[in-house]
Amino acid sequence: MLSLAGGTPSPVYFPFDNLKADALVCDSFSTTARTQNKGALSWLWDLFSNTQVSTTPISIPKYAENPNEIDLAVSLQYGLARGIPQLQKFVQEFSRKVYKPPYDNFATLLHTGNTVGWMKAVTTFCNPGEGVLTSEWTYPSAIATMAPCGIRAVPVSMDGQGMSSNALREVLAEPHPILRPHVMYCVPVGQNPTGATMQMQRKKEIYDICVEFDIIIVEDDPYYFLQEGPYILPYQRASALKESEPGDEEYLRSLAPSFLAFDYQGRVVRLDTFSKTIAPGSRLGWFTCNPLFAERLERQSETSTQAPCGFGQSLVTKLLLDWKFTGYLRWLKGLGVEYRRRRDFFIDCIVETFHIELAPPSQNMFHGSEMYLASAFIPSSVPDKCIKTHLFSFVPPTSGMFVWLKLHFDSHPKVGELGHKTLEMKLWVELAEAGLLVGPGSMFSANPSGASPSDPGHFRISFSYAEFKDLRKAVEILDRVLKKFYRDL
Amino acid sequence: MLSLAGGTPSPVYFPFDNLKADALVCDSFSTTARTQNKGALSWLWDLFSNTQVSTTPISIPKYAENPNEIDLAVSLQYGLARGIPQLQKFVQEFSRKVYKPPYDNFATLLHTGNTVGWMKAVTTFCNPGEGVLTSEWTYPSAIATMAPCGIRAVPVSMDGQGMSSNALREVLAEPHPILRPHVMYCVPVGQNPTGATMQMQRKKEIYDICVEFDIIIVEDDPYYFLQEGPYILPYQRASALKESEPGDEEYLRSLAPSFLAFDYQGRVVRLDTFSKTIAPGSRLGWFTCNPLFAERLERQSETSTQAPCGFGQSLVTKLLLDWKFTGYLRWLKGLGVEYRRRRDFFIDCIVETFHIELAPPSQNMFHGSEMYLASAFIPSSVPDKCIKTHLFSFVPPTSGMFVWLKLHFDSHPKVGELGHKTLEMKLWVELAEAGLLVGPGSMFSANPSGASPSDPGHFRISFSYAEFKDLRKAVEILDRVLKKFYRDL
Numbered sequence: 001m002l003s004l005a006g007g008t009p010s011p012v013y014f015p016f017d018n019l020k021a022d023a024l025v026c027d028s029f030s031t032t033a034r035t036q037n038k039g040a041l042s043w044l045w046d047l048f049s050n051t052q053v054s055t056t057p058i059s060i061p062k063y064a065e066n067p068n069e070i071d072l073a074v075s076l077q078y079g080l081a082r083g084i085p086q087l088q089k090f091v092q093e094f095s096r097k098v099y100k101p102p103y104d105n106f107a108t109l110l111h112t113g114n115t116v117g118w119m120k121a122v123t124t125f126c127n128p129g130e131g132v133l134t135s136e137w138t139y140p141s142a143i144a145t146m147a148p149c150g151i152r153a154v155p156v157s158m159d160g161q162g163m164s165s166n167a168l169r170e171v172l173a174e175p176h177p178i179l180r181p182h183v184m185y186c187v188p189v190g191q192n193p194t195g196a197t198m199q200m201q202r203k204k205e206i207y208d209i210c211v212e213f214d215i216i217i218v219e220d221d222p223y224y225f226l227q228e229g230p231y232i233l234p235y236q237r238a239s240a241l242k243e244s245e246p247g248d249e250e251y252l253r254s255l256a257p258s259f260l261a262f263d264y265q266g267r268v269v270r271l272d273t274f275s276k277t278i279a280p281g282s283r284l285g286w287f288t289c290n291p292l293f294a295e296r297l298e299r300q301s302e303t304s305t306q307a308p309c310g311f312g313q314s315l316v317t318k319l320l321l322d323w324k325f326t327g328y329l330r331w332l333k334g335l336g337v338e339y340r341r342r343r344d345f346f347i348d349c350i351v352e353t354f355h356i357e358l359a360p361p362s363q364n365m366f367h368g369s370e371m372y373l374a375s376a377f378i379p380s381s382v383p384d385k386c387i388k389t390h391l392f393s394f395v396p397p398t399s400g401m402f403v404w405l406k407l408h409f410d411s412h413p414k415v416g417e418l419g420h421k422t423l424e425m426k427l428w429v430e431l432a433e434a435g436l437l438v439g440p441g442s443m444f445s446a447n448p449s450g451a452s453p454s455d456p457g458h459f460r461i462s463f464s465y466a467e468f469k470d471l472r473k474a475v476e477i478l479d480r481v482l483k484k485f486y487r488d489l
Numbered sequence: 490m491l492s493l494a495g496g497t498p499s500p501v502y503f504p505f506d507n508l509k510a511d512a513l514v515c516d517s518f519s520t521t522a523r524t525q526n527k528g529a530l531s532w533l534w535d536l537f538s539n540t541q542v543s544t545t546p547i548s549i550p551k552y553a554e555n556p557n558e559i560d561l562a563v564s565l566q567y568g569l570a571r572g573i574p575q576l577q578k579f580v581q582e583f584s585r586k587v588y589k590p591p592y593d594n595f596a597t598l599l600h601t602g603n604t605v606g607w608m609k610a611v612t613t614f615c616n617p618g619e620g621v622l623t624s625e626w627t628y629p630s631a632i633a634t635m636a637p638c639g640i641r642a643v644p645v646s647m648d649g650q651g652m653s654s655n656a657l658r659e660v661l662a663e664p665h666p667i668l669r670p671h672v673m674y675c676v677p678v679g680q681n682p683t684g685a686t687m688q689m690q691r692k693k694e695i696y697d698i699c700v701e702f703d704i705i706i707v708e709d710d711p712y713y714f715l716q717e718g719p720y721i722l723p724y725q726r727a728s729a730l731k732e733s734e735p736g737d738e739e740y741l742r743s744l745a746p747s748f749l750a751f752d753y754q755g756r757v758v759r760l761d762t763f764s765k766t767i768a769p770g771s772r773l774g775w776f777t778c779n780p781l782f783a784e785r786l787e788r789q790s791e792t793s794t795q796a797p798c799g800f801g802q803s804l805v806t807k808l809l810l811d812w813k814f815t816g817y818l819r820w821l822k823g824l825g826v827e828y829r830r831r832r833d834f835f836i837d838c839i840v841e842t843f844h845i846e847l848a849p850p851s852q853n854m855f856h857g858s859e860m861y862l863a864s865a866f867i868p869s870s871v872p873d874k875c876i877k878t879h880l881f882s883f884v885p886p887t888s889g890m891f892v893w894l895k896l897h898f899d900s901h902p903k904v905g906e907l908g909h910k911t912l913e914m915k916l917w918v919e920l921a922e923a924g925l926l927v928g929p930g931s932m933f934s935a936n937p938s939g940a941s942p943s944d945p946g947h948f949r950i951s952f953s954y955a956e957f958k959d960l961r962k963a964v965e966i967l968d969r970v971l972k973k974f975y976r977d978l
Contacts, residue, residue: 003926008954014768015513024504055506076770119793145792279503281565281799303634304608309798310770437492465497
């Protein structure tokens, strides 16, 4: 068939004759206890070990000799909104093997990152005026995406596993001014901002409630492969860590299941992204959902983003095909251990710096999780007398990038005069002036604008990016500023 | 400042140590008459000349030594929705020098292709229930993008320069059921599907009407650099073509101006794309507009697509910075001449195959343009007697990728029985069965669904992609099928 139907340029006019890259090998990062017990000095090891990387060359020609191979003539041309066939095939197999949806004809289609993936879900599933169920603390961009469509967040209380199933049932059972929400947005692993991770039982409970009230679950799961496991205090750690790399099935079993694993009705739309596993700039991810939803989401993509960028698609696909499924799993295993090292190092710094004890149940906002209570001795108005003051508490996260600090402003001398929200802002400014930027908790509130969040006074602190020496420095700044902040204002 | 605020991974975990490519040199394609007079045999030349290309290597390290240089640690990280600074700077300078907006503080920001650029304009400027002014024949995806937002097309009649200014005034002056449209969508150069190009005077007229009625003009201009100039019949062509390459200013003056050039009020939002000048798969383009609109569009991007793909951004930027502004203009000059060669070759094939004459004004749907009327001698019911039958007419496009054929079904023996719309469909099927796929005209109608288009019976034929031998073959198929179609059905 001779096609003169499309407005497509000839690949002769693409000014790239090939692409090449040196890609890291899939076992670049250790999967075992290796540096785990080096404790506070591991940043030194880090400094030296990262100067050299092992790479293998990859290359993509303009015209492949074999039609199954990736080439630029296809990747840089207009293409299917759901992505180039080789990458579609890879993610379809990946979703099947990793998330194990219990129905056969689930569909996968590429998108250009979870933020726009969520936008497509909103414009596909919601109508103006509706509400969407979210956790009471949530990713603010998810709310900002909905707002221009006239869709508001309906917040649900949380505990140590994220959204509470009891609270969800209460919210759904109460009368709704317009329509009862029929879509849920959730980040079930390493939740943004609280770091909470839903385990199997909680997901089952929430899924069953969603069946009862006919709710579509949109599972935005960027931190899925950053499951670090429970935090173990340094002196107990060595004996608790594995000495050998887990096999593929053992590794996958160790991960909290996706909502897809329970999805016998096809009501889950899962958003995966390569932002945390390859690079945020890849702007590449995929939907996994039932074929009816997938068809609608694909039409959405065709009239908006179209296909993901061909430079990114071809390079990421070539890398994944070179690594193969098991090689990519090897990369993910290493990545999880790297984030565990980061999490451990950061929490270790806090544990070493502050006086730490387990919070009594009455002070534990996240029921069911071990909450650490951090205190310091603050000089009082009585000369030479220090008072042990509760500064903040937190649940050491088992996944993701964030520690969610609850600030104990009740111990602050001016709490009655200023209130929690103002104190949060003031402390945030003090920290910034001392050279430390953290995420102010108030920006993560899902409560409608104007209303005050249910429980103000938090910071989201990310241990994902900084070098280890800077993580230590950050805790030092936090210590210095907090001690000053609780003494005088 | 130590930032633990963002959820950003360390670049240590990006599995690419560098990117490299062999890029075509900017003068890969001739800018002069070179092959123009080779006529129908130029595809042979084409075949041999494209087997070898001149390239220069480009490379992007993970960590650049100079902070002004592009590197992967930045390009593959979360970044500004408006694009990496080096590319922002390039497109800002490009818009200033090429489109010459008459105000200083215009803004440019990157987007991920004109389709999503238009979607962002719709969601930013329109409210559900409104209408958007479009040409009566228009890019169907633009309408499909609006539809889910509850926004309908308000079609305006066209002539040889695209949207008619008189018709626009009439549409705006008549009473509107809900709200008078306040946004216009147009493809002013090499319009999709008609190939029409608006010249300076028409743009001024339309701009003035938009001032009078307070309309925002969204100028979607992907074919701007495919301005091929008037079609000249082969026997007159050699003497009419330039022998030397035009200078940069001469070249820019030769192009129809952008609406931006008249935009003293800041009501134009221009959409540029690299899809036709670099590659569609780059999914990269930019807005040029006033800073107030730009700020809103940037917020839209932050909560949807975020930044364009970092692989694409870094590679395209490195190429453009290597070529520099004048090198990129050199590439565009060559590209324009390549499309002229394609346009000339395809129209030459039609002129050689059919009996061609200039259409009399009464049959010229595109007033003000030279319209070619194609006929053939078709056997009649009287044995051994052929009747000269008008098959189709067209205006040879001066820009873009498309020839818009108006089919003269009035000459068809069964027009009374079947009507134009059915004949268009039947002929489209006949062509497809004979191995030629073209764009059926009905899909480009901006008239509300259900209503029949004002003037059915068109095909959009693209000369942008196929090899020259296939363009010739396509015209042979068209000839064979048309002759059969008009003889018996």
